[in-house]
Amino acid sequence: MTVTEVKGKLLKVSDARRRIQQWINYTKRNCGGLRLQGTYIKVYLRELMKWLRKSLPLSYDRRSRAFTISLAVAFGSILCGGSYYFRGTKKRLRSYSAPRPFLRRTRSQTLLASGARIMYISQDKISQEDQDERSVRDSERSKSRKNNTKKVYISKRDGEVFERDKYLFKAVEQSSARHSQIFYSRFLNQMSAIVKILIPSWFDKNVILLSLEVLFLIMRTWLSLFVARLDGQIVRDIIAGRGKRFLGDLAFWFAIAVPASYTNGAIKFLQRRLSLNFRVYLTRYVHDMYLDDRLAFYKLAFDSQSNSSVIKNIDNSIANDVTKFCDAICSVFADIAKPVIDLVFFAVYLRDNLGTLGVIGIFANYFITGYILRKYTPPLGRLASEKSSADGDYYNYLANMGSNSEEIAFYQGTKVERAKVKELYDTLYAKTMQIDQSKFNYTMIEDYILKYTWSALGYVFASIPIVITTLSSGVNLENSNMRDFIVNKRLMLSLADAGSRLMHSIKDISQLTGYTNRIFILLCALHRVHFRRFNYGAYPLNGGEMRYGGGGKEMVGGTIQRNFNGIRLENIDVIIPSKRAGKGAKLIAGLTFQVPPVIQPSLSQANSTQDLDKNFDPNVPLFDSMGASLLILGPNSCGKSSIQRIIAEIWPVYNKNGLLSIPAASNLFCVPQKPYFTRGGTFRDQIIYPMSSDEFFDRGLKDRSLVQILKEVRLDYLVRRHAGWSYMDAVADWKDVLSGGEKQRMNFARILFHKPRFVVMDESTNAISVDMEDYLFQLLAKYRFNFITISQRPGLIKYHDMLLEIGVNGDGTWQLQALGTAEAITSIDNEIDTLKNQLADVDKLQEQRAVLKKKLQVV
Template identity: 60%
Template structure:
């Protein structure tokens, strides 16, 4: 017990003696309850008093910085724990209340905003509500001018940099306003960068003091300075970690802003994702591999710009701080010599820097081509297997891979000479010059005074050498950033090209890549030209039917209205208001004929050979193709009353069976609208697909997830289209080859189903046998002419009777064909 008490007294004596040795504070006679307050007051006085002893003041600063960082860490940690505890208590409280909480992914509000419920923590039942503001189409219409007029007046500017101009435009998306959270992150990052440089100065001075204490044998001061070293290590480590975290957080925020900006233009009601194929300026690899651009280039760009910012800001701050400090030791001549060395080095490295921007852009394009071809293999595995096309596909994949490897190796190969020069100059030449500049004050002082104070000179040389090495490191990182900027230039150019094309295609006056007459010889496109010079047709919406008046069906291209014309002056309406005379049932029909009204349930069959423009008519009705001629009029019903069925049925990747039936409605909207699975079961029975529900799971099969385009057969996929029609109940339906994979009896049943529910439908097909399900027939001959017939007229009845007679004549030869087959079978038996 006595030894324990003695040890305790010695420890207390040592702790009371430590403040006197470290900061010159005598705690004798101070009550233990007031020790902490007295120490803090003394530290604050030392920090504020410039006349205080230098060693005591520096140590007080180190201790205060450590205490501030420690307190901030403790407060933030406690706040995080309290918020987490409150969140758990709220989650438990909500789970105990007998209320219905929405657990689905999102809700689309009337104003276009989205309410999302995201799971958080490990409890799957805990949902966090997030409100995403609606996008503003006017913002994108305004922003397109930034990209449209980019570089128009660059010749009139004294200084013009394409990279800086592109980056300044993209920066408005990354940081949309001053009060944005990314602005605060940038400010915090700059603060911590300055803090790290300031701490580096403390460490450099402390390093010199520790070396001096070791050489002079001052063990007590050595222990005190070593304690200060461990104290300053905590805020220094905290600062480095904070800089890395803020850099990563800023990169993720930039990626969120940029990706949402791209998605809002690429995937919206203006169908930019489809119209991209018609843009004459979108032939670059960025648009050809737009999936790679959105998924990879955006990430690389955001990481690169944050990395370059940190790699430039930190060296610049170091250069400023270290130069100011070294100026007092080395003088103005030494600082000027250092910066002259920097400028010469920068000039040499800039001159020998390879074109990394172009090389990185080509490498990204090669990566996109290689990725897309593998995606093509995945999407067409069955077709390639049927053809046994493995050898050809392997050759193509190997060729793309070899080209990708060549591009990647080319980037590394051109860096060899540059890296040799860079290492020689930055590592060895600058280190040698650092020793020269660090020795200048010692040589001058010794030469002028004739006295060589080894202790002082040693300390000054250690401090100057460490700061010179830090200054050299800052300069080398600044020179290294030249290479990073070159790579960032390539990524910036690709992102800028992507955004410029999306703005051009997303614009309300998009001209589908057409070129004006006076520009065809110049091979340029004038973005300032009004769209009325190219796309001049009129679209009337919310019409009580589908009407086409004097519409020229033209394939969109850079030639505009002079492009390939498939159908000329097309006119028809469903339900019809025109009763055609038999003598005038062609494209020269007189519009002054008698007008009548026909009730719901009218149908039109569009017939014609391949490539005559049948599907193009559906594209015009769906408003994804333009109307070029000025007197062309398209009248369509509201979007909720029109349903277009394409040739190839589409199925959501990774979606449930329910989502396939209700497409394009989301599962959230399905349940929010009061729909129930019972409706879907009834619809599946209507189209004879209810046997899916008998596959051992019953109604739970609606929640099954699979690759439905592979699970369903061709006929089942087409019947799913009819199930979608029965669910959405549109007034008007356009079917493009919707039954070519369905048996004759099922086809008869489905068309009669449409007639029974009195849908107005337009069918596009090559088979005249579908005439019996329709009221009118539009025949396209393939030479820009067309013929519209009322299937109730004598002319049509006569043509059908002639077709029946032709089939009967062919049936008379069945017996002769049977005899020929039997003869061939006998010959085969003898062989």
């Protein structure tokens, strides 16, 4: 481009600017006869708006103000939402350059070092109404998304909130048991306790979302009232033949549709967002109690008050009932708030047209209708709760079949399982049909009253002012009457629709009552078992008033000493937890032992806590001192496994003079009788359990140390089974992939990885060959572990230093002895004599077998 062409373009631009400036100056000098030359822009705009109000008709002035306010609210909300997302994008971009904070990622959430969380909520499940509204293209697009989740940030929770809420739920639960008050509502009391979880403070973001939803509901009602007036004006323009006014009103109709459509979309979005936030808050509240260090998920089995199906199917309650409750409460709020706002606005407007008596007649009609519908409303809350319970039973049984499919296949139990599944499905089908049948009569009465009776009464009330005006004046003003009738008719239909939705909400409230009761039962049970003085469902035996948590403080009186350099039980009664507490079934009385027998106070704390950051070295012993070992021997059901439960603190010490001394949690590792493997985890996750893979890599640990551990327990062939070390990242259902012996050897691999000073094992080698069993116990001695073995096989005596025999006389007595002494040798000799006597009976059994074979041949 040449210099001449550039200069020509610059001249054209300057000429255009000059012409625009001349036009603005001309407008200032000649705008409606106003002389505004040389005034400030603020004064100019104020004077211009005054001139427009005087020049335009009054109806257009009202419309312009309505349209301006609507657009201002719409664009204001868009601006606020845009600034919010812009700020979030700016923070994310800034985080890329800043150093990343320390965090630990789990499967459903990220736990920050500050205690805050980022939860990932799946959005794959959408309502049937939303599915109908979506087009085929949008549904296919949503199905093609690989990661359809919503990320929600949650701040750190106050640790004392559960202690405070415990007394709140206790008071509501006790008042529900009495309910002798005149004005008492069990539903409202339960809801008042749950709302404190959903909206913890007045400055919470849920309050903002709720306020915005109310604001948009009011705005939608106001726009509906404005559209009703505009509808009557358009009909009047058509009848009067005013073409220009008709086109102007029609153009305004399309203009007002913009904020009206935005308002409807904003209400739906806020309702879904509020439901999602409620679900996040309530789910986190349940998780924090259900899955914390107090082992509420285990103690629920001992809560005698939790006889409800909600606790029996607690997985269904947490996964489904919480979601249904949050959706229902947001839906009911919108279904009640919108009709109430409509009734207020429309009643105020109709009072000027119909008079006070007309409005009173309308509301009298509503009260009569509400009374009739309330009388014929079925107990949908109870039915919905029963259906949810039947659904949970059916789902849990199918899940149990999937978990034990191999065992069922071995037993050939298909017929029995099919009959049981059919029975549970028939129960679910019957509960579902009961709800549908109970709705039939109610729906028929509801449709007759709300759709037809109210429409007819709407025409009657809308015609009253026109008939009265015509009879009083004797003149029929068709244009004015037509406009008033259209406006009144539209408002009456809107009022009838608001009333019908308010009546429909009676049914929704009934269903919400059922969901609220189930959530309240769940939270009350969790608060009981989460209580520090939980007494495992025990009741006072003197008939006194039951205290919160299932009894008084005297129910569990044992003393627990933690951070002890050993395992010590002194005068402990092993009692099965029950309602009778210390008076229940006693398995062992006054049990006393200590491992190791002599505690070394000079042992440093550094030696008692191993450094997991160091990789495994098979050539270096884990501990300086030699480890002690104890074998707990006894028959079935004598209380051997109960000793492990007491050491792990999942069973209480009832007797007051009992003392339990245990090491720190990092120095104690309990191996249960049934090996556990995480579902959907990698092979690495199975070895390092209960450590997470994120913590494993954060500590700088390497897979080569895991491979070395697998070599130590003779499982390294599993790594060679596939593509080398990449097998560590393989995901499978490991409880079905590994054999029984491999599962038990994985427990020994976990012991070598976590390096605890004290190990308690329950039947940990009963599926392993004799030679491998000998090797594994020698491995524990090589690395100098202190271990306690629970078994019923005397052959394990040679691997231990002490022997604790339970049920010597079959009455729960016990005997502790050091192996290598005369008493221990005598005990072993007695065991040998018992085995010889059993072998002597083999000859007799073989003779009986031969006789039976001869009889069969004769037959």
